[in-house]
Amino acid sequence: MTTVEGGPKLLKKFRKFLKSQDAFGHKISLNYQNQPTFRSSVGGFMTIALRLLLLGYFLSNLVTVINRSQSAIVNSIYKKDLSFDDTSFNLTKNVFDMALFISYFGTDDGVQENIHTYFTANFYQIYFEDNPYTWGTGNDWVYMPIGLEICKEGRFLGENKTAKLINITGNYLCPEENFNLKLSGVNTADSWLTSNLFGNEFVYYTGRLEYTQIGTRELDAGWSLFSVEIDMDEGYVKTGRTVMTILDAFSIVGGLMGITFAFFQYFMEAIQEKLFMSSIISKIFYQTNPVDQEEGVHQLNSIGKMPQKQYIQNKLYQKARNTIENEFDIVRVIKTVRKVDLIFKTMFSKYQSFFIPILRNNVLSKNDIKLRDADFNIKEIQEIKKIDDNKLKIFISSLIMQSEKSKIDKRILKNLSDEYRQNISNKKLDLEKNKVGAQLKKNFLGNLASKLDTNLSLKKYNKEDEWSF
Structure with a gap:
């Protein structure tokens, strides 16, 4: 029997709790002329004018969104500690390419055609591998050779015309097509709606000459005559470019609307209050027609004084207003x-x-x-x-x-x-x-x-x- 009675009580408490959490309930308030607020022609004119101005401002922002004529560029430059940074970038033929050409500037004939007889070029990927048994010797460096071939069409991200124009195709040495080097980038959001959708990531690589070493070496020592190294740079440059989106336009106009409406509401509050009181007074109290004074009798206003007729009207208005404010008191209503x-x-x-x-x-x-x-x-x-x-x-x-x-x-x-x-x-x-x-x-x-x-x-x-x- 306890379970049967406890069930409806528990359900009743749950319904009561559920109703208390309602954030979309209908507002209960007194109405005046079937409206929850007093509305006047002055307030209606100001509201329409303000809405038209905000609509025009929003349309101008919408044109900016469509034309993408307004943008903001932010550059962030900082240093990375490469000793602890484990970020790696995979360089393949789809995103990166390079070529080598050995040129002879002397006057002897036949040297350029047989340049590979005198010089050998090798590509290596070198990385450091911590080996506890070598105690930091040269054995910790790992060399991975990369095969070479004559550059063909389709290299350098498909820029065939440019490669032929500078005589790369058929003359330069390129890494084999399946090379993969591990050595970041640009983030774009190509959306009119918001910059947080449809992001694209691009990686750009730039070269920088750190130093040049010139000297002589003994060929029997096995040292290379010169070397070109591509290393990770500790300098990191991040460039962000954003344009105005539709959500940005709504956000800007919404913020401006909140400020302007708050300002106009403060400005119109005193006027609307007087109009509201005047409307109620005219509907509740009987008013006698003012008796015009005889012709030829004029009241001259002295400085700092109001006419007698206006003074009486103000006193009557204040009296009626005090009466209405007392009747609005909740204790009096109860x-x-x-x-x-x-x-x-x-x-x-x-x-x-x-x-x-x-x-x-x-x-x-x-x-x-x-x-x-x-x-x-x-x-x-x-x-x-x-x-x-x-x-x-x-x-x-x-x-x-x-x-x-x-x-x-x-x-x-x-x-x-x-x-x-x-x-x-x-x-x-x-x-x-x-x-x-x-x-x-x-x-x-x-x-x-x-x-x-x-x-x-x-x-x-x-x-x-x-x-x-």
Whole structure:
């Protein structure tokens, strides 16, 4: 039994918690002329003008986005410690290429054609491998030879015309096509929407001559006559180029809109408050027409003084404003509601209070909301079903018998009768799903309508003959 009762309680607490987390609830506030805020022509003009200016500014930014005419370039330069940096770059034929040509500048004939007889060129990839058994000797350097071949078309990233123009193709020595050197780059975001999408990474390599060594060597020593090395540079240059995107345009215009609207709201606050008070004063208080002064009588304003007529108007305005501000006080509103509730309980009897919620003005008509006929007057019928037959008989009898003595009872009776006439004329009365309450209401409303139509005396009414419950 505890489990059965605990289930609904737990579900009720969960629903309560779920409702408390709702961040999209409908705002509840008082309205003035069907609007949550007071709106004036001055405020409408300022709002339209401000929106047009912001729209024009946004369109200008949108043109900039399409033309990509505005960009920002940022260069970042820093040093890397190559002793600990494990970043590696793979140089293949698809991203990198190089060639070698040995040229003879002497006057002897036939030397250039047979230059490879006198000189040998080798390509190596050299890297350092820590070997604990060599204690830092030359054996720690690993040489990996790279094969050479005569440069063909398709080298240097497909720049065939340029390679032929400078006589590389067919004359220079290039590494074999499957070479892979391990030795970073540019990030681009080619998107109009945002710079965080569709990023592309490019790697550019530049050469720098660190030093030149000139000297003589003994050929028998096995040393190379000269060498060209390609090494990682500790200098790292990062260049970032960004252009304006659509999200940037929205962000700029949104920030400007927040600032401008806050400024204009502060500027218009005093004006709107005076217009609001003037509108309420004109609708609540009666105002007498100002009497014009006789012709020839003029009031000369002295310095620092306002006209007598304007002074009186300002005093009246201030008095009316103080009155309205006091009526807006929440404590006053609560006290007024409590007084009205007390007056209602004092003036209306119990049976009269029962019929107030089901009067014509408190009921939604089918012609207004276009609901199903079976749902018509469902609220008041449910209220009737909650009351036992004897109590309902007493209420109806009291209402009928007191209708000639009490104007309130007569008006209640009249409203019930008019409601029934309207339903009969529309010929859409269908209350089959609520048999008990529907039949009760149909019986007493129908009899009351017939009595009012024939102008019979309510005193001669016999509820045993004409009323059936």
